[in-house]
Amino acid sequence: MVYFSKALFKQSIKANWIKWVAVTLATCVMLAIVIIVLGSININGIRDSLKGVFEQANQESYLKENAIDSYSAYLTTTELENTLYTKELNEEEQGTLKTIWGVLTSGYDTKISEYQNSHEGQKPTGEELTKIRTESVNEVVALMSSMSSFYPEIGEMLEQVDEKTLVMAIDSFLVAYEEGNGVSIDKENGATLLNDIRPILESTYLKIVYNVAYDTYMQQENATEALAVDSATQAQNLTKDAMDTYKNDALQDGVLNPEYVYNADNYKNRASEKVNAMIYDQAYKMTYATSTADSDEEKDAEAKQYAVTAKIISNTAISTYELCLAEGQTKEDALKLATQSVTDQIDEEVAVALEELGNMDIYGLIIGSIFYRIAGLLLPMVFVIMVANGLLAGQVDSGSMAYVLSTPTRRRTVTVTQMLYLMMALFTMFALVTAVSVVSIWIVGGNSFAINFAEILLFNLGAFLTMFAFAGFCFMCSAIFNRTKHSLSIGGGISMFMLVCTILGLFGSNVVPSAMRIDQMNFFNYLSIITLFDTTTILSGGISFIWNFLILFGIGLVTFIIGVFCFDKKDLPL
Amino acid sequence: MEEEIVIEVSNLTKDYGQNHGVFDLNFYVKRGETFGFVGTNGSGKTTTIRHIMGFIKPQKGEVKVLGMDAWKDSYDIKKYVAYIPGEIAFPDLLTGMSFLKTQAEFLNLKNMEYANSLIKRLQLDPSANLKRMSKGMKQKTAIVAALMADKEILILDEPTTGLDPLMRETFLELIKEEKKKGKTILMSSQMFDELEETCDRVALIFNGKIIDIADVSTLRNSTTKSYKIEFLNKTDYSKFKRTKFNIVRDQEKYFQVTVQIEDKDINKLFKVLKNYKLKFISEVKNNLEKHFKDILAKEVKGG
Numbered sequence: 001m002v003y004f005s006k007a008l009f010k011q012s013i014k015a016n017w018i019k020w021v022a023v024t025l026a027t028c029v030m031l032a033i034v035i036i037v038l039g040s041i042n043i044n045g046i047r048d049s050l051k052g053v054f055e056q057a058n059q060e061s062y063l064k065e066n067a068i069d070s071y072s073a074y075l076t077t078t079e080l081e082n083t084l085y086t087k088e089l090n091e092e093e094q095g096t097l098k099t100i101w102g103v104l105t106s107g108y109d110t111k112i113s114e115y116q117n118s119h120e121g122q123k124p125t126g127e128e129l130t131k132i133r134t135e136s137v138n139e140v141v142a143l144m145s146s147m148s149s150f151y152p153e154i155g156e157m158l159e160q161v162d163e164k165t166l167v168m169a170i171d172s173f174l175v176a177y178e179e180g181n182g183v184s185i186d187k188e189n190g191a192t193l194l195n196d197i198r199p200i201l202e203s204t205y206l207k208i209v210y211n212v213a214y215d216t217y218m219q220q221e222n223a224t225e226a227l228a229v230d231s232a233t234q235a236q237n238l239t240k241d242a243m244d245t246y247k248n249d250a251l252q253d254g255v256l257n258p259e260y261v262y263n264a265d266n267y268k269n270r271a272s273e274k275v276n277a278m279i280y281d282q283a284y285k286m287t288y289a290t291s292t293a294d295s296d297e298e299k300d301a302e303a304k305q306y307a308v309t310a311k312i313i314s315n316t317a318i319s320t321y322e323l324c325l326a327e328g329q330t331k332e333d334a335l336k337l338a339t340q341s342v343t344d345q346i347d348e349e350v351a352v353a354l355e356e357l358g359n360m361d362i363y364g365l366i367i368g369s370i371f372y373r374i375a376g377l378l379l380p381m382v383f384v385i386m387v388a389n390g391l392l393a394g395q396v397d398s399g400s401m402a403y404v405l406s407t408p409t410r411r412r413t414v415t416v417t418q419m420l421y422l423m424m425a426l427f428t429m430f431a432l433v434t435a436v437s438v439v440s441i442w443i444v445g446g447n448s449f450a451i452n453f454a455e456i457l458l459f460n461l462g463a464f465l466t467m468f469a470f471a472g473f474c475f476m477c478s479a480i481f482n483r484t485k486h487s488l489s490i491g492g493g494i495s496m497f498m499l500v501c502t503i504l505g506l507f508g509s510n511v512v513p514s515a516m517r518i519d520q521m522n523f524f525n526y527l528s529i530i531t532l533f534d535t536t537t538i539l540s541g542g543i544s545f546i547w548n549f550l551i552l553f554g555i556g557l558v559t560f561i562i563g564v565f566c567f568d569k570k571d572l573p574l
Numbered sequence: 575m576e577e578e579i580v581i582e583v584s585n586l587t588k589d590y591g592q593n594h595g596v597f598d599l600n601f602y603v604k605r606g607e608t609f610g611f612v613g614t615n616g617s618g619k620t621t622t623i624r625h626i627m628g629f630i631k632p633q634k635g636e637v638k639v640l641g642m643d644a645w646k647d648s649y650d651i652k653k654y655v656a657y658i659p660g661e662i663a664f665p666d667l668l669t670g671m672s673f674l675k676t677q678a679e680f681l682n683l684k685n686m687e688y689a690n691s692l693i694k695r696l697q698l699d700p701s702a703n704l705k706r707m708s709k710g711m712k713q714k715t716a717i718v719a720a721l722m723a724d725k726e727i728l729i730l731d732e733p734t735t736g737l738d739p740l741m742r743e744t745f746l747e748l749i750k751e752e753k754k755k756g757k758t759i760l761m762s763s764q765m766f767d768e769l770e771e772t773c774d775r776v777a778l779i780f781n782g783k784i785i786d787i788a789d790v791s792t793l794r795n796s797t798t799k800s801y802k803i804e805f806l807n808k809t810d811y812s813k814f815k816r817t818k819f820n821i822v823r824d825q826e827k828y829f830q831v832t833v834q835i836e837d838k839d840i841n842k843l844f845k846v847l848k849n850y851k852l853k854f855i856s857e858v859k860n861n862l863e864k865h866f867k868d869i870l871a872k873e874v875k876g877g
Contacts, residue, residue, distance in 0.1 A: 007679035015666030390666065398663035403673075403719060406627065406657035407680035410649045571630035574659060 003416035005409055012421040016387050023383040024429045027376055028436040034371050035437065038363060039444025054355050055221070060313060062220060063283070064339040067275050067314035068321045070238055072331070073209070074271035075264050077242035080205070082262040084198055085250065101197070108136040108174055133174050202243060210236045227286055234278050241274055242267070272318050276311050283310030353515040360513045361539065363450035368535030369511045372459045373466075374503055377530070380429060380467050381499060385492035387425065388474035391418040392567060393487035402574035415479060415564040422471050423560075430464040455538055462533040462545070465552040469529055470495045472559030479563035482573055498528035511536055529555065578605040580727060580758040581626060585635030588621055596621050596782040598635070603760055608753050610769035610776035610790075611762035612866065618782040619762040620660050623731050626760070627657055639727070656720040660731035660762075662712040664704045670715045671700040674722070681723045689722035695744060709736035717745065721752070728752060730761040734768060746772055766863035770794075778866045786869050793865060797837045800858040805829040806851040817846060832858060 089097065111132045115124045124132055213235035217228040245267065250260045284307035291299040317338045324334035346354070392415065395401040404414055437456050441449055451459075477491030501524040506512060508521030525531045532548040581603040589595045596618040603609040611619045624630045625637045628648025637644035639651045667673045674689060683689075693700055696714045707715065713736045720728065730749075734742050749772050753759060763769050769776045770790055777787045800822060805811040811829035815821065823832035835843055847855070858864070 005680070007676055010679075011665055011667065011676050014668070014672070395665065399659055399661040400663045400665045402627075402629075402657065402659040402661075403665060403677060404680060405629065406652060406655065406659075406720075407677070407723075408649060408652040408682075409680055572624070574624060574627070574629045 003410065003413045004420065005404075005413050005417045008404060008409070008414060008417045009421055012391060012418060015390065016421075016425065019383055019387060020425055020429065023379045024432050027379050027429070027433055030379075031371060031376060031433060032436050032440045034367060035440035036444055038366060039440075039449055058221070061339055063279060063310055063313050064317035065335070066216075066282075067279050067317045068335055068338055070235060070275045070278060071271050071318050071321070073235075074238060074242045074274065075267055077205075077239050078246045078267050079262070079264065081202075081243050081246040082250070084201065085256050086262070097197070104136060104174065108132065111136060133171055136174060137171055206236050206239055209239045224289065227282075227289060230285060231282055234282065238274055238278055242271070245270060268322070272315070275318065276314050279314040280307045280311040283307040353513065356513045357515055361450070361511075364535065364539045365511050367451055367456075368459060368539060369506060369509070372463045372535060373530055373533055374499065374506070376433070376463060377466065377499060380426070380463075381470060381495055383429070384422070384426065384467060384471045384474050385488065385495055388422060388471060388478045388491060389484055389487045391422060391475070392478040392563075393481050394478075394484050396482050396572055396574065397484045399574055401572065405572070405574060411568050412564060415567045419475060419560050419564060422475055423468070426464065426467055426471055430460055430467070433463075434460040451539070458538045458545070459535060462535065462538070462549060462552075465549050465556070466530055466533045468556035469552045469559070470498075470556075472556035472563070476559040476563035476566070479567040480570070482570070498530055501525070501528040502530040505531070509536075579603070580605050580607075580640060581609075581760060582638045583622065583626070583635070584638075586622065586625060586632050586637060587634035588625070588630065589633060590621075593781060596625075596779075599779075599782075599784055601777055601784060601787060603758055605758055606753075606756050607775065608749070608759040608761065608773045610773035611760065611779060612764065612766060612769055612776055612862075613762075613779035614764070617779045619779055620731055621782075622779070623660075623729055623760070623762060626729060627655070628652075654725055655727045655729060656723060656725035657728075658716050658720045658730045658733045662709065662716055662736070664712070664715070667704055669701050670698065670704055670707065670711075673704055673715065674700060674719055677719045678722065683723050686722070688724060689718055692718045692721055692748075695748065696741065710738060710741060713737055714741070717748075721748070726757055728757055728759045728761070730759065732762055732764065734763065734765065742768065766861065766866065770862040776862060778869065780870065780873065785873055786866065788862060788865055790862065793860065793862060796860055798834055798860070799837065799840075800832055800834045800860060801843070801855055802830060802832045802858050803847070803855045804853040806853050810850045810852075814846075814850060819843065819846075829853075 112124065115128065115132065116122065210232045214228050214232035217223055217231040249266070250257055250262070284303045287306040288299050288303040291302050293299045293302055321334050321338040324337050325331070329337070392401075395404075401414070405411065434457065437460060438453060441451065441453060441456050447453060474487075474491035474495060478487045481487040481490065504521055505523075505525035505528065506521075507516070507518050508523065509525060510517070529552065532552050534545045534548055537545045579602045583599050583601050586599040587595070587597050589597070594616065599618075599622060601609075611622070613619050621630070625632055626639060626644055628644045628651060631645045640654060642651050644651060664673055665676070667676060674686075678684075678686060678689070692698075696717060698711065698714045698718060700715070702711060704712075704715075713733070717733060720730070728749075734745055737745060746768055749759065749761070753772070759772075761769070761773070770793075773790055775787055775789050778785045802823075803814070805814065806829075808829060811826075811831070814831065815824070819833045819835065821831050822834045823830075825831070833843065
């Protein structure tokens with residue numbers, strides 16, 4: 001049995017087409033305007049500049065920290081060099097040094113000769129050599145801490161690095177030992193041994209500096225491999241410069257000048273100058289690499305401009321740092337004061353709110369949360385409320401249903417036909433809205449627009465399913481009640497109530513930045529099925545919205561079917 | 575020839591509370607018969623008709639049309655039934671003609687010839703806007719919609735409301751023609767005369783109960799008649815009252831009596847009256863209205 005009446009379907013189209021056209025056109029025009037206007041003006045201007053402020057502040061902080069770190073590292077290096085060259089080891093310390101060296105070298109030698117014995121005198125190469133080195137290193141890692149007892153600066157340095165770096169450091173000892181490297185090791189005398197080890201310690205230190213600088217740089221937002229390598233190399237060069245400067249000043253013919261007195265102040269100016277030059281260079285390269293300017297000249301100009309700013313910032317930071325130290329502040333406090341940026345001076349809550357405002361997705365908010373969940377639903381909802389009522393309750397109330405039902409037409413034929421009409425009207429309406437939205441997105445830049453094609457299609461599907469649920473509900477009310485006033489006040493009333501709840505709930509939902517959000521208002525979201533249409537999840541790329549879509553479809557389907565069955569059984573005042 | 579019962583209502587009860595509804599109704603309509611339904615507003619005429627149309631479900635009792643249950647077999651019954659609802663409200667369509675065409679589609683009616691002849695007879699302008707039609711125009715449209723499919727059973731709920739007297743005549747003519755075609759008609763009205771003119775039997779419904787079912791032909795062909803006589807003076811009046819005539823009503827104040835008399839005895843009356851001074855004599859028509867009013871008066875007195 002086919003519960004469908006072509007005549008009734010046509011009649012419903014004739015009775016409602018004007019409403020359909022009006023609502024569809026209005027919604028389409030509204031949507032097109034929203035998308036095209038949003039796409040052609042820079043709505044994110046304020047947002048971007050706010051975001052810029054925070055990015056700049058972060059960059060500035062990094063810059064200042066980098067400057068001060070490099071600056072104090074420069075001074076520490078000279079100090080370290082001074083310790084390396086002036087420190088007199090006592091006998092016990094010399095013994096320890098000898099032991100470490102002995103363990104390291106003899107373990108290594110033994111392993112090499114063992115290998116040669118089992119490989120017909122062949123020397124280990126490549127992977128085999130590395131393996132032997134690694135084994136020796138592992139044996140001596142534990143002993144390294146003893147070395148810190150007479151070179152606390154090295155100990156400090158070693159404490160800051162991870163085991164990998166430590167292993168690498170010892171490894172470099174062995175490489176130097178293995179290659180001879182101009183180092184002749186006198187195992188009998190600890191003092192001479194120290195002379196031999198010094199260059200190895202320096203080269204290890206440089207490697208550590210390199211690694212630390214590399215890792216720190218990579219934590220930055222726009223970091224690239226190449227720039228990190230460059231930055232690390234520069235940090236290494238800076239340290240090398242500190243070492244060379246010290247040697248230049250303190251050593252004559254490789255021997256410490258007896259009249260030389262170490263004074264950090266002597267190196268401060270040079271440190272500051274070198275660091276500023278390094279920061280300038282780094283800032284230039286980074287800006288040049290990330291610049292969006294068209295020509296190389298423009299990129300160059302932009303990079304130069306920023307590099308100058310960076311140099312000034314660096315210089316200021318170092319001066320402030322020195323000033324703070326001179327005023328008797330601890331190193332930590334001085335660093336904190338000197339690296340402060342604009343945003344550090346704002347109250348933390350305000351800073352968080354402002355940063356959130358800077359990260360807010362205004363397109364997602366306006367097109368997703370406001371248009372598709374509220375403004376764009378309003379007219380289709382009015383259409384659904386009016387038409388669903390008119391399809392059954394209205395005709396029963398006025399009595400015009402009598403003309404259909406006095407012909408050989410089943411009640412179920414009437415309800416199923418009207419249901420199909422409502423579904424079809426809604427479907428075609430949203431098909432058009434979808435077409436308009438896709439074309440609008442295409443006009444404003446397609447997938448490069450803040451909202452891409454997939455997202456806009458999901459928005460439309462979600463809005464359709466939401467309206468499908470409302471249509472089912474209104475249809476059910478229309479089928480249950482004989483009076484228009486009851487059908488409208490229950491069906492339309494609850495639907496409108498839910499839409500209003502979604503409007504109020506918007507101010508409590510997390511799409512609104514916390515500066516404007518009232519968390520208690522989120523309660524309203526629990527009162528509305530529109531909450532199941534979750535545009536935020538769609539925009540964030542999650543797939544949990546699929547279940548909610550199924551629930552909305554289910555609500556619509558079940559209420560439609562309940563409506564059909566209720567209408568079969570009730571008394572009609574016709 | 576055995577008379578087939580087309581509509582049968584037995585023990586039908588639908589209680590809407592506060593004495594509204596219908597209570598234990600029993601009646602039947604035979605094939606070819608025109609059955610009238612008369613009663614005041616809210617007496618239960620429309621409720622009964624809605625039951626026959628299968629729009630509402632009986633609380634007790636049952637309604638059968640052509641032997642089928644009016645509620646359960648509502649769909650099959652509609653193949654034989656045409657209906658004019660009591661309230662005139664049309665679907666949301668533009669013109670009378672588009673309404674009639676849609677209706678024809680529902681009825682699966684291809685040939686509009688009969689419909690067009692009805693339109694002509696009722697002087698209906700089918701191109702008029704449905705919403706702006708006068709009450710009479712709407713009623714005419716509804717009549718055409720119901721009659722055009724030439725169904726064998728017609729159920730008409732106050733079909734003459736809104737029609738001007740001339741149109742009413744035309745409509746009653748139409749009904750009579752339908753009746754001649756052998757159709758079974760059930761028609762409700764508040765007007766006694768139009769029921770008397772068209773119906774074979776008329777039921778009086780009051781407060782949801784059928785008080786009486788009158789056979790119109792018996793009423794029409796009755797051999798007993800009543801005459802109202804007013805005397806000029808009290809002496810004659812008193813003297814007449816002592817005669818043997820059957821006095822059904824006596825109004826001393828006006829010196830009036832109403833005498834009921836068989837047609838064959840009419841000459842006796844005139845012979846007697848020759849000796850009296852009369853102001854007037856008039857026949858009191860024993861029509862449906864009088865018949866029901868008498869019964870209703872008794873009912874109200876008794877109830």
